Amino acid sequence: QSRRSGEPYIVHPVAVACTLARLHLDAPTILAALLHDVVEDTTITTKEIEKKFGKQVSVLVDGLSKLDKIEFQSAEDAQAENFRKMLLAMAQDMRVVLIKLADQVQGLRHAVKAEPSAQRNAVARLAVDIYAPLANRLGVWQLKWEIEDLSLRILDPEIYQRIARWLDEKRNDREKYIADVVLQLRAALDESGVAAEISGRPKHIYSIYNKMRNKELDFASLYDVRAVRAIVKDIKACYTVLGIVHNLWAPLPGEFDDYIARPKGN
Ligand code: MN
Numbered sequence: 081q082s083r084r085s086g087e088p089y090i091v092h093p094v095a096v097a098c099t100l101a102r103l104h105l106d107a108p109t110i111l112a113a114l115l116h117d118v119v120e121d122t123t124i125t126t127k128e129i130e131k132k133f134g135k136q137v138s139v140l141v142d143g144l145s146k147l148d149k150i151e152f153q154s155a156e157d158a159q160a161e162n163f164r165k166m167l168l169a170m171a172q173d174m175r176v177v178l179i180k181l182a183d184q185v186q187g188l189r190h191a192v193k194a195e196p197s198a199q200r201n202a203v204a205r206l207a208v209d210i211y212a213p214l215a216n217r218l219g220v221w222q223l224k225w226e227i228e229d230l231s232l233r234i235l236d237p238e239i240y241q242r243i244a245r246w247l248d249e250k251r252n253d254r255e256k257y258i259a260d261v262v263l264q265l266r267a268a269l270d271e272s273g274v275a276a277e278i279s280g281r282p283k284h285i286y287s288i289y290n291k292m293r294n295k296e297l298d299f300a301s302l303y304d305v306r307a308v309r310a311i312v313k314d315i316k317a318c319y320t321v322l323g324i325v326h327n328l329w330a331p332l333p334g335e336f337d338d339y340i341a342r343p344k345g346n
Pocket of ligand 1: 092116117183
């Protein structure tokens with residue numbers, strides 16, 4: 081089958097399968113991703129899928145079809161949290177939700193190239209209200225940030241372009257700064273004999289947009305467009321690294337969070 085544009089429809093399920101392969105999901109999940117629209121869009125039944133590809137794959141494909149039947153007309157109608165609970169309950173296999181999230185990402189990648197329309201906005205709104213928080217809750221940040229950035233690009237292209245351009249202009253400064261911080265931190269950790277993997281951490285456009293909105297900040301006063309990550313083996317080592325970091329750079333009042341002592345919802 082082809083889309084109206086002439087593009088073969090198979091491009092879509094293949095892209096969804098590739099996204100999941102990059103997340104190292106298992107073979108039945110990749111197969112189900114390839115087949116996820118087959119029952120909906122062709123005369124082939126779940127039974128036939130089971131015969132050809134086994135019970136596991138057919139159960140996953142069936143779970144996806146059931147998910148698609150939940151109507152999310154407006155997230156404001158019922159609380160988004162209830163929708164999320166329903167999604168989780170309906171999908172007894174977590175892999176169904178992961179395929180759905182990858183499907184959303186692929187749908188948004190496609191929508192971003194389409195003409196602006198009310199329907200396109202509704203898709204993006206739903207993605208931000210339902211699917212991004214779901215990805216966050218499941219800890220699949222690769223899908224979360226892509227859903228958020230693509231949705232923002234659809235819903236508010238002007239602010240998206242402004243942030244993207246600003247990040248781009250400052251890229252060299254930022255990269256130099258991060259490289260310097262990583263070097264200093266590595267030297268200090270080596271000296272204390274703490275084993276850690278240190279890297280610069282990319283910040284996504286939506287998270288910057290959120291910060292600006294929540295704190296009513298402008299670009300100039302945004303601190304956390306620069307981020308560094310240190311991965312250590314346990315909590316004790318984590319606090320040791322924190323002590324070393326605070327010794328090198330004083331924390332800003334009101335800008336310090338401890339998610340071990342006070343965990344986030346996800
Ligand atoms: Mn699909």
